[in-house]
Amino acid sequence: MIYVKDLYKNFGKTPVLSGINQHFKKGEVTVIIGPSGSGKSTLLRCLNLLEAPTSGSIIFDGQNITDKKADINKIRQRMGMVFQQFNLFPHNNVINNIMLAPVHVKRMPQQDIYKRGLELLSRVGLSSKEKDYPASLSGGQKQRIAIARALAMDPEVMLFDEPTSALDPEMVGEVLDVIKNLIKEGMTMVIVTHEMGFAREVGDRILFMDRGTILEEGTPEEVFSNPKHQRTIEFLSKVL
Ligand code: ADP
Numbered sequence: 001m002i003y004v005k006d007l008y009k010n011f012g013k014t015p016v017l018s019g020i021n022q023h024f025k026k027g028e029v030t031v032i033i034g035p036s037g038s039g040k041s042t043l044l045r046c047l048n049l050l051e052a053p054t055s056g057s058i059i060f061d062g063q064n065i066t067d068k069k070a071d072i073n074k075i076r077q078r079m080g081m082v083f084q085q086f087n088l089f090p091h092n093n094v095i096n097n098i099m100l101a102p103v104h105v106k107r108m109p110q111q112d113i114y115k116r117g118l119e120l121l122s123r124v125g126l127s128s129k130e131k132d133y134p135a136s137l138s139g140g141q142k143q144r145i146a147i148a149r150a151l152a153m154d155p156e157v158m159l160f161d162e163p164t165s166a167l168d169p170e171m172v173g174e175v176l177d178v179i180k181n182l183i184k185e186g187m188t189m190v191i192v193t194h195e196m197g198f199a200r201e202v203g204d205r206i207l208f209m210d211r212g213t214i215l216e217e218g219t220p221e222e223v224f225s226n227p228k229h230q231r232t233i234e235f236l237s238k239v240l
């Protein structure tokens, strides 16, 4: 579904991604782990062009999206992104947070979008919160709304950037459960997380990033039980 070829990203003169080559397959769950500052977020943001790569290419569903002629907005609509800090619209209630993008973009009657919004709310277990405002929700509820909002555009891929890192521990599980349900339905995902148990459980592939490169990759068994690189071993010894 997504091919990344020789991807480099510099911020000014600082290299942040140094030659990433990856193939994210349809229906596959890829989990990216690695120390803070290793480039995980930047890689995710390059995938949906929130950051412009310095060089290299990204092929999404057969289309070179790093080409100047690519329609960035159209491409972003096909990839849902969920951030650590939720990024809900504070002045919109829950249902409007979910409906905002589809109402602007989808050629569908508002009533159908509303119905779909209610379905998504029920899917993330928050049917009763339709009219509530983000400020009145817990962190876990906010993040579940953010996931529903991303799903409202019917994305083909979901990108999660540390979706539980800003949550109180008791709310981590409810968000991971929503993500696990999506995985059961076959959603293609790239997830950056520090939740190693979750990574091991849901990941088809684990990528370990260090200093702008993917230092090690493999199945959860390979990376967690038999890491090859000293850097991976050190990292895992700190987080497991
Ligand atoms: P991670 O998500 O693995 O913690 P990031 O991708 O956020 O890492 O950041 C990788 C490096 O790039 C860090 O050194 C960070 O300071 C730098 N960086 C990230 N975003 C920017 C930016 N917009 N401008 C300048 N430097 C940035």
Ligand code: MG
Pocket: 040, 041, 042, 161
């Ligand atoms: Mg990050």
